[in-house]
Amino acid sequence: MTKMDNNINKPAGAHAGTGMDRKIEKKRSPLKMALWGGGGLIVAIMLYLVIESATGGRTFRVEESRLVVSTVTSGIYEDYIPIRGKVTPLTTVFVSATEGGRVEKILVEDGAIVKQGQELVELSNPTLQLEVFQNEARVAGELNAMRTLELQLEQNRLRHITNITTLDYEIQKLTRNVERYRILYERGNFTKTQLDEAEEDLEYKIKLREITLQTQETDARMQEQQLEMSRLDAQNLERNLAIARTSLDNLNMKAQIEGQLSGFDLELGQTVGRGDSIGQIDDPYHFKLEVQVDEFYLNRVDLGQTGVYVRPGDNAEFPMRIKKIYPDVQNNQFKIDMVFTEEQPQDIRRGQTLQSKLTLGDSTEALLIPNGAFYQDTGGSWIFVVSDDNSFAVKRNIRLGRKNNNFIEVIDGLEIGERVITSPYTSFMDMDRLKLTEE
Numbered sequence: 001m002t003k004m005d006n007n008i009n010k011p012a013g014a015h016a017g018t019g020m021d022r023k024i025e026k027k028r029s030p031l032k033m034a035l036w037g038g039g040g041l042i043v044a045i046m047l048y049l050v051i052e053s054a055t056g057g058r059t060f061r062v063e064e065s066r067l068v069v070s071t072v073t074s075g076i077y078e079d080y081i082p083i084r085g086k087v088t089p090l091t092t093v094f095v096s097a098t099e100g101g102r103v104e105k106i107l108v109e110d111g112a113i114v115k116q117g118q119e120l121v122e123l124s125n126p127t128l129q130l131e132v133f134q135n136e137a138r139v140a141g142e143l144n145a146m147r148t149l150e151l152q153l154e155q156n157r158l159r160h161i162t163n164i165t166t167l168d169y170e171i172q173k174l175t176r177n178v179e180r181y182r183i184l185y186e187r188g189n190f191t192k193t194q195l196d197e198a199e200e201d202l203e204y205k206i207k208l209r210e211i212t213l214q215t216q217e218t219d220a221r222m223q224e225q226q227l228e229m230s231r232l233d234a235q236n237l238e239r240n241l242a243i244a245r246t247s248l249d250n251l252n253m254k255a256q257i258e259g260q261l262s263g264f265d266l267e268l269g270q271t272v273g274r275g276d277s278i279g280q281i282d283d284p285y286h287f288k289l290e291v292q293v294d295e296f297y298l299n300r301v302d303l304g305q306t307g308v309y310v311r312p313g314d315n316a317e318f319p320m321r322i323k324k325i326y327p328d329v330q331n332n333q334f335k336i337d338m339v340f341t342e343e344q345p346q347d348i349r350r351g352q353t354l355q356s357k358l359t360l361g362d363s364t365e366a367l368l369i370p371n372g373a374f375y376q377d378t379g380g381s382w383i384f385v386v387s388d389d390n391s392f393a394v395k396r397n398i399r400l401g402r403k404n405n406n407f408i409e410v411i412d413g414l415e416i417g418e419r420v421i422t423s424p425y426t427s428f429m430d431m432d433r434l435k436l437t438e439e
Contacts, residue, residue: 103123
C-alpha cells in the first residue's frame with residue numbers, strides 16, 4: 001500500500017500517536033495513606049524529643065524578679081534549731097487526799113502562797129478514828145501480854161536457879177555424910193545398907209542436878225526465842241499504830257512544798273474520797289520551758305543538750321539544758337523540758353512564750369546555702385542552678401545535710417560560687433529547665 005493510502009485511512013483532525021499517549025488515572029489506597037500519616041507523626045514526635053533533649057528537657061519561662069537567687073558559700077555551720085518554749089513552774093506538786101473524809105474547815109484560799117507544812121483543810125472520818133482507837137487498845141493489850149510473858153519467863157528462870165542452888169547444897173551435904181559413913185563403916189559402927197542408901201541418895205541428887213541444868217538451858221533458849229518473837233510482835237503493833245495515827249493526822253491536809261496553791265475549790269461539808277486531787281502547788285519563783293519540737297529531730301535530741309535564750313533589748317544570754325524528754329509524739333511534735341543552768345531571767349512570767357535556740361551539734365566548716373522555701377517542695381533532693389550568663393536555670397540533683405533557721409549544709413552536687421534558686425518551686429515543680437526573662 002502506498003503512503004497516500006495510509007493517510008487516507010486516519011480520522012480527520014487526529015494527530016500522529018494520539019491513540020498511544022492516553023493518560024491513565026491511578027487509584028489512591030487508604031491503607032497507604034494511613035501508613036504515610038502515622039510515619040510522619042512518629043518522625044515529628046522523634047524530632048520533638050531530640051530537640052527537647054538538646055535544649056535540656058521541659059522548659060518554663062519565668063521572670064527573674066519573681067525568684068530568689070542565692071550563692072553557694074563556705075562558712076561555719078552552727079548546728080542549732082530555733083525553738084519556742086512556754087514558761088511553766090519548775091516544780092508542781094499535786095495535793096491529793098491520802099485519807100477520805102468530810103470537809104470540816106478550809107484554812108486557805110485558792111491562789112494563796114503557802115509555806116511547806118502549812119495546813120490547808122481539815123477533814124473528819126469517824127470510821128478511821130474508831131479504827132485508830134481500836135488499834136491502840138489492841139496494841140496496849142498485846143504489850144501487856146508481852147510484859148506478862150516476860151514476867152513469867154523471869155520467874156521460871158529464877159525457879160531454876162533456886163532448884164539448882166538447893167541441889168548444890170544437898171549434894172554438898174550428902175557428900176560429907178557419905179565420907180563420914182564410910183569411915184564409920186570401916187570402924188564397924190555403920191552398916192553396909194546405911195552406906196549404900198547414902199551413896200544412892202548422893203548419886204540421885206547429882207543426876208537430878210544435871211537434868212535440872214539441861215532443863216534450865218532448854219527453857220532459857222525457848223524463853224529467849226519467845227521474848228524475841230514477842231518483841232517483834234510488839235514492834236509491828238507499834239508500827240501499825242504509828243501508821244494508823246499518821247492516817248489520822250493526814251485528815252489535816254498540809255502543803256508539801258512552798259508555792260502558789262491553785263485548783264483549790266472545796267466547800268464545807270463536801271466529801272473527799274481517798275486519792276482525790278483537791279489542787280496543786282506550783283513553785284512561783286523558779287521556771288522551766290516546755291518546748292514542742294518537730295519529730296524530724298527526735299533522734300538528734302538527747303538529755304543534757306544545751307540551748308540559750310537571748311533576751312530582746314539587751315541581748316543577754318541565759319544558758320539552758322534539756323532536763324526531760326517526753327517520748328509521745330502528737331501532731332508530728334514531741335515535748336521537752338528545758339531548765340536554766342545559771343541565772344534565770346527575772347522578767348519572765350508563767351505562761352509567757354520565749355524564743356530560744358537548741359544546739360544539736362558542734363559548729364563545723366561547710367558549704368552553705370540559705371534556707372529557703374524550695375526545701376519544702378523538693379525535700380532537698382534537687383535544686384535549680386542558674387547559668388553564668390543568668391539566662392536560664394537547670395535542674396540538678398544534690399545532697400543536703402543539716403539545716404538550721406538560716407542555712408542548709410551542702411554535702412554534694414554544688415560548688416562554691418554557684419547560684420541557685422531558693423524561692424518556692426510551686427509553679428514549675430515538673431520542669432527541667434527555666435528560661436529567665438526580664439519581664
